[in-house]
Every structure is written in structure tokens, then in C-alpha cells.
Amino acid sequence: MSIRPTDMPYSKCTFGGLSHRQAAERFGVSPASAIRWCTLARETGSATPKPRGGDRLSGRIEAQAARIRALIDEKDDLTLVKIRAQLAEEGHHFSVGTLWRFFARHWITWKKTAHAAEQDRPDVLNPVRKHAKNEMLSPVEFEQQQILNAQGV
Known part of the structure; x- marks a missing residue:
């Protein structure tokens, strides 16, 4: 017969005169468990086990x-x-x-907007611009120039 520390007969036996080892033998638990339960009951007033597992870090x-x-x-x-x-x-x-x-x-989710904020910048709105480093044509301007060259204009 296995018992739990909250079972009434065990508490009565240990506090009623039996030693921890005698009570442990009578109820089929280890002496170490009996001693731990009684120590817990003496310190906290209850032999109810502490919660196990779960998230302790968040x-x-x-x-x-x-x-x-x-x-x-x-x-x-x-x-x-x-x-x-x-x-x-x-x-x-x-x-x-x-x-x-x-x-x-917390079911908190969000997505970036479909319209990127940098698309409203003046340098992005004006596709005909020179690269700042080397004064070369922008990719858009270069492509437009290639189309015009192909058409013979």
C-alpha cells in the first residue's frame, strides 16, 4: 500500500507517537520520504507536495x-x-x-506593411538619378537608355 504525504493516517501515525521509520515501514514508503514529508509538514504546516514541472523561467x-x-x-x-x-x-x-x-x-504577431516607407522618399520616387559614388546612371535610367538605343532614338 503506497500513500501520499497528505493522507491522514500517515500524519496521525507520525505525530501520534510512531517514529518516521516505523511509519514508513507500516505504510510501505522509504524512510527518506517519510522524513522529508514530516520535515515539510513541520516547516510549512502542510505536507502537500510542491508543484512539479512547468515553466519557471518566463x-x-x-x-x-x-x-x-x-x-x-x-x-x-x-x-x-x-x-x-x-x-x-x-x-x-x-x-x-x-x-x-x-x-x-501572447499571440502577438505583426507583419511589415505592404508599402515600404522608403518608397515615399524623394530619391526613390525620382528613378532618374545618378549614383552618388561614381556619377553613373541608375539601373532604371540605364535600362531606359538601353531601350531608347535599341529603338534607334
Whole structure:
């Protein structure tokens, strides 16, 4: 017969006069378990076992959840590396994988916009421009010139 530390007969036996080893033998558990259970009951008032398993590491990043959400609300196109760098500046060091799991756990996803912001820059809007380094034609201008040359213009 195997028992658990929360079973009433075991507690009564150990606190009722039997030694830990005698109670362990009577209920078919190891003396070490009996001693641990009684020590736990004496220290905490309960012999209920502590929770096992589960995630014990995400508490650090969960404590920063409000700050992370504020970062992505301020600027929604931040990469994980940039978020990591921003948090590191504030003294909170996380890996990119930890951030990835945080966003997955909270169902936070976003995609880049279909229209890139740099397409609105004047130098991109004007395709006829010279390369700054060597004053050569831009690829668009070069192609237009090739078409005109082929047409004989």
C-alpha cells in the first residue's frame, strides 16, 4: 500500500507517537520520504507536495510585458533584435528566442506593411538619378537608355 504525504493516517501515525521509520515501514514508503514529508509538514504546516514541472523561467520576461507592449505600440515595425537591444539598454537581458516565445505565448504577431516607407522618399520616387559614388546612371535610367538605343532614338 503506497500513500501520499497528505493522507491522514500517515500524519496521525507520525505525530501520534510512531517514529518516521516505523511509519514508513507500516505504510510501505522509504524512510527518506517519510522524513522529508514530516520535515515539510513541520516547516510549512502542510505536507502537500510542491508543484512539479512547468515553466519557471518566463517570469523574468513576463515582468517586462507592459514595457514590451509599450515598445511595439510606439513603433510597430521593430524587429526582435531591436526590441532586445532596447530592453538591454534598460538592464533587462533576454535572448531573441525568449522574446520569440513571449510573443508566441501572447499571440502577438505583426507583419511589415505592404508599402515600404522608403518608397515615399524623394530619391526613390525620382528613378532618374545618378549614383552618388561614381556619377553613373541608375539601373532604371540605364535600362531606359538601353531601350531608347535599341529603338534607334
